[in-house]
Amino acid sequence: MSRETKEGLVLIIDDEETIRDGCRQALEKSGYVVMTTEDGTEGIKIAREKRPELVFVDLNLPGMSGLEVIDILLEDIPHIVLVVITGYASIVSAVESMKRGAYDYLPKPFTPDQLRAVTKRGLEHHNLKIEAEMLRDAQEKMTKDFITFVSHEMRSPLVAVQQSIEALKVLAGDCLSDEANDIIGRCEKRIRNLEDLVEHWLDIRQIEEGTLIREKGILDLSTVIMRSIEDMEPLCEKREITLVRDIPKDLPMITGDGESLVRVFVNIIGNATKYTPAGGRISVHAGYDDHYVSATVSDTGRGIPKDKIPFIFEPFYRVKEKGEQLEGSGLGLTFCKRIMDAHNAKIAVLSEEGGGTTFTLRFPR
Ligand SMILES: Nc1ncnc2c1ncn2[C@@H]1O[C@H](COP(=O)(O)OP(=O)(O)O)[C@@H](O)[C@H]1O
Numbered sequence: 001m002s003r004e005t006k007e008g009l010v011l012i013i014d015d016e017e018t019i020r021d022g023c024r025q026a027l028e029k030s031g032y033v034v035m036t037t038e039d040g041t042e043g044i045k046i047a048r049e050k051r052p053e054l055v056f057v058d059l060n061l062p063g064m065s066g067l068e069v070i071d072i073l074l075e076d077i078p079h080i081v082l083v084v085i086t087g088y089a090s091i092v093s094a095v096e097s098m099k100r101g102a103y104d105y106l107p108k109p110f111t112p113d114q115l116r117a118v119t120k121r122g123l124e125h126h127n128l129k130i131e132a133e134m135l136r137d138a139q140e141k142m143t144k145d146f147i148t149f150v151s152h153e154m155r156s157p158l159v160a161v162q163q164s165i166e167a168l169k170v171l172a173g174d175c176l177s178d179e180a181n182d183i184i185g186r187c188e189k190r191i192r193n194l195e196d197l198v199e200h201w202l203d204i205r206q207i208e209e210g211t212l213i214r215e216k217g218i219l220d221l222s223t224v225i226m227r228s229i230e231d232m233e234p235l236c237e238k239r240e241i242t243l244v245r246d247i248p249k250d251l252p253m254i255t256g257d258g259e260s261l262v263r264v265f266v267n268i269i270g271n272a273t274k275y276t277p278a279g280g281r282i283s284v285h286a287g288y289d290d291h292y293v294s295a296t297v298s299d300t301g302r303g304i305p306k307d308k309i310p311f312i313f314e315p316f317y318r319v320k321e322k323g324e325q326l327e328g329s330g331l332g333l334t335f336c337k338r339i340m341d342a343h344n345a346k347i348a349v350l351s352e353e354g355g356g357t358t359f360t361l362r363f364p365r
């Protein structure tokens, strides 16, 4: 990705030659670097490559519509600022484009001074956007560093408490009442949950810092899946859930870290067992096409409400049902998503409340 200049790279997408030339002259006079094109598709190509700070888009382009161009640019290029050029004072389409995320509009005909004023404002807005994001990032990092610090500090006391409970049990021998044993059992469970939380969090931080996945090699996804299934089979049996698999023998190889991918599958299958009632079924499939090797894990469990789906990969997010007894950190899927990101792989979910859930994991070949 090349950049001509640090400040004030402007792209003009308009099919009228006089407008393109006029804008170029007016803006170059003020020291901006200007690129022009008459065509939406070409404009997107230039923008992807050159990363302008500001783009003027004519709404009435032949072929691809200006609105489409706006959608794609806003999605593809972070921080880009868009100004629409509207013909015949068409305020309706200007409003529509602002709704979609354009920053401003410039009705035809306009003077060079008006153009320069809008450009200056647009570029200032661009810088503000970047500053705001830097502030947000810094704040987020502070929060994360704090949680990491606390997690580290909790590790040894947790081990110490667990060991003390063990010692207590040995000391007491058989002389504890059922009630006392019950209380101890609950303490141990809570400690385990807290340990899971701490370990998951520390893992996620390691992934973010790029230190968890060190060993990437060529590997066979079916081996990864089979190892995870072996891990999870006893739990499924205990919970009376049928676990079926359909994994072709000739899966193409992928590149990755086997250990972390096993943990991804264990998490996903683990969730399926957790959120599927006894008598249910979990199916694990794998397959491939010319570009991807993919796996799906489907269950017949309680499903996820539609409005909650967008959040399930966020740290600490859990869907809690009324009176729910299930415990969790809300970090399992965050962990999976980060590992998948580190493999350039995708994780997606299809689910319906009460109608089961399917997670799809897709790896580039
Ligand atoms: N197979 C599934 N069926 C139903 N809900 C699920 C399933 N997998 C994940 N979820 C939902 O996504 C949320 C986040 O999952 P996760 O990050 O693993 O956290 P946790 O399992 O600790 O709650 C869960 O609280 C649950 O509501």
Ligand SMILES: [Mg+2]
Pocket: 267, 270, 271, 328, 330, 332, 333
């Ligand atoms: Mg989980």
